[in-house]
Amino acid sequence: MFDFLKKVFSNDESSSRSRANDRLRVVLTHDRIGSSSQLMETLQEEIIALIARHIEIEGTPEVHFITEGRHTALDISIPLKGR
Amino acid sequence: MEKKNSESQVIVVTSGKGGVGKTTTVANVSTGLAKLGYSVVVMDLDIGLKKLDLILGLENRVIYDIIQVVEGECTLKQALVKDKRFPALYMLPAAQTRNKDDITTEQVLAVCNELKPDFDFILIDCPAGIEQGFRNSIAAADKAIVVTNPEVSAVRDADRIIGMLESANFKDIKLLINRLRPDMVRSGDMLSIEDLMEHLCIELLGVVPEDSGVVISTNRGEPIILNDRSSAAQAFNNIVHRLLGKEVEFMTLEQDSFWSKLKRNLGFKN
Numbered sequence: 517m518f519d520f521l522k523k524v525f526s527n528d529e530s531s532s533r534s535r536a537n538d539r540l541r542v543v544l545t546h547d548r549i550g551s552s553s554q555l556m557e558t559l560q561e562e563i564i565a566l567i568a569r570h571i572e573i574e575g576t577p578e579v580h581f582i583t584e585g586r587h588t589a590l591d592i593s594i595p596l597k598g599r
Numbered sequence: 600m601e602k603k604n605s606e607s608q609v610i611v612v613t614s615g616k617g618g619v620g621k622t623t624t625v626a627n628v629s630t631g632l633a634k635l636g637y638s639v640v641v642m643d644l645d646i647g648l649k650k651l652d653l654i655l656g657l658e659n660r661v662i663y664d665i666i667q668v669v670e671g672e673c674t675l676k677q678a679l680v681k682d683k684r685f686p687a688l689y690m691l692p693a694a695q696t697r698n699k700d701d702i703t704t705e706q707v708l709a710v711c712n713e714l715k716p717d718f719d720f721i722l723i724d725c726p727a728g729i730e731q732g733f734r735n736s737i738a739a740a741d742k743a744i745v746v747t748n749p750e751v752s753a754v755r756d757a758d759r760i761i762g763m764l765e766s767a768n769f770k771d772i773k774l775l776i777n778r779l780r781p782d783m784v785r786s787g788d789m790l791s792i793e794d795l796m797e798h799l800c801i802e803l804l805g806v807v808p809e810d811s812g813v814v815i816s817t818n819r820g821e822p823i824i825l826n827d828r829s830s831a832a833q834a835f836n837n838i839v840h841r842l843l844g845k846e847v848e849f850m851t852l853e854q855d856s857f858w859s860k861l862k863r864n865l866g867f868k869n
Contacts, residue, residue, distance in 0.1 A: 531787030
């Protein structure tokens, strides 16, 4: 019963509309800068390798795109080990 | 023909993807402007795949085409086809047996400049695609209407087109969402107006709901904007007024149903 109510009342995460939105977000970001998901992996590996050559990294570094309007930026978060 | 404004506006209607409603938009917006007394010419640049003459119901009046104009076989005035209903509306037909490369950007610009002294509005029906036909269509325009449908493939192409228009230094790019089905949006099976705005991030010119009347009006060669009772006609009328700089409220397509009220009252996110 609760599941039924949730389906009726909420913006179902599995609806085809939200799937369309998710897929568009990814594809438009890549289209706009002419990249691919393969490039993201390569970028992540190379950026982390570069930083690690100079400073010690602690935890899991994250590299992803953020978009604002029609503009895209690369968001890099690399936790560093304290002494 | 009497021109209302000293300045002419050249507007290209484009989309990237085919079949989203470019020609329907051109036919209805131009008819709507002519109905209000503006002098309007529509230029069909879909060389080789022309449709505008059919949608406007003018196919039997076509004698010359734009390629014959630029090749000097006839004058521009001879090629212009006068609309049946509105004396201030003219069409410059595309050639059907030629292709997009048979006309250059410079030639399109020259034709446009020759039309400007006589018309308030020049609307360009752009072919699908991003090749020569698209480049020709945007070269002469200073404003763009990007037509899209609420589906992923059309949105992706629209995004590409918007990017290309921005690279070509267009400052005035507006979005027209065509064939929206509010019932499907409500049931979570179609991208909403807000979704499209979030993805494409340009100003909204209007939303035309799916309307079976469009097929009927196309069969007859009478733009649907002339049929006062249809919702698509109302949407196109609003679009015409917004193009003229008037503030027109957006139609409430998503009706405030019992369910949506209940949902809101219960505090669920809409």
